[in-house]
Amino acid sequence: xxxxxxxVFMTLDGVMDNPQDWSLPFWSDDxxxxxxxxxxxxxxxxxxxxxxxxxxxxxxxRTGDEFADRINNMRKYVASxxxxxxxxxxxxxxxxxxxDAVQSLKxxxxxxxxxxxxxxxxxxxxxxxxLDEVRLWVHPIVLGTGSGPFTGWPQTPLTHVATRTLDKGVxxxxxxxxxxxx
Numbered sequence: 156x157x158x159x160x161x162x163v164f165m166t167l168d169g170v171m172d173n174p175q176d177w178s179l180p181f182w183s184d185d186x187x188x189x190x191x192x193x194x195x196x197x198x199x200x201x202x203x204x205x206x207x208x209x210x211x212x213x214x215x216x217r218t219g220d221e222f223a224d225r226i227n228n229m230r231k232y233v234a235s236x237x238x239x240x241x242x243x244x245x246x247x248x249x250x251x252x253x254x255d256a257v258q259s260l261k262x263x264x265x266x267x268x269x270x271x272x273x274x275x276x277x278x279x280x281x282x283x284x285x286l287d288e289v290r291l292w293v294h295p296i297v298l299g300t301g302s303g304p305f306t307g308w309p310q311t312p313l314t315h316v317a318t319r320t321l322d323k324g325v326x327x328x329x330x331x332x333x334x335x336x337x
Contacts (some may be wrong), residue, residue, distance in 0.1 A: 157267060160290065168300070178294055187222075201234070204237060207231070210226075231246040258285060297311040
């Protein structure tokens with residue numbers, strides 16, 4: 156059975172919007188390798204309207220590297236109640252009940268169904284037990300615009316200090332502001 160994997164970029168204060176504005180300083184060879192491995196383990200993307208429109212507005216113009224070529228050429232399933240057509244290569248609208256459609260997609264042979272972001276579609280799938288994994292790519296930066304405990308902070312780049320995993324799965328991530336690293 157195929158897995159539905161949600162992959163989310165986020166800041167420490169819970170910001171997930173516009174990762175192109177804050178995630179780039181954290182990219183590295185290792186980061187790109189993990190991104191590539193995740194994408195190539197999937198054979199289809201599953202998207203809501205907002206993610207589809209954002210991706211379809213930028214990815215088709217990118218070509219010539221294996222990541223861009225993969226994302227542009229792979230199958231894309233788009234769940235939307237407002238779109239009546241999708242134009243990106245290999246994209247198709249999911250018709251009818253989205254939970255039934257995703258359950259059917261999971262039963263088909265193939266690789267993972269990868270979702271970027273966790274908007275309404277991810278919440279719907281989670282509510283129906285259709286998500287198999289959530290990958291939080293927590294970036295060590297506070298933007299001060301999230302709704303978490305850092306709301307109102309100034310933008311604060313951080314560096315990882317330590318990680319501790321507790322017996323019941325709680326992950327303690329320790330970060331320090333870059334300015335204090337001397």
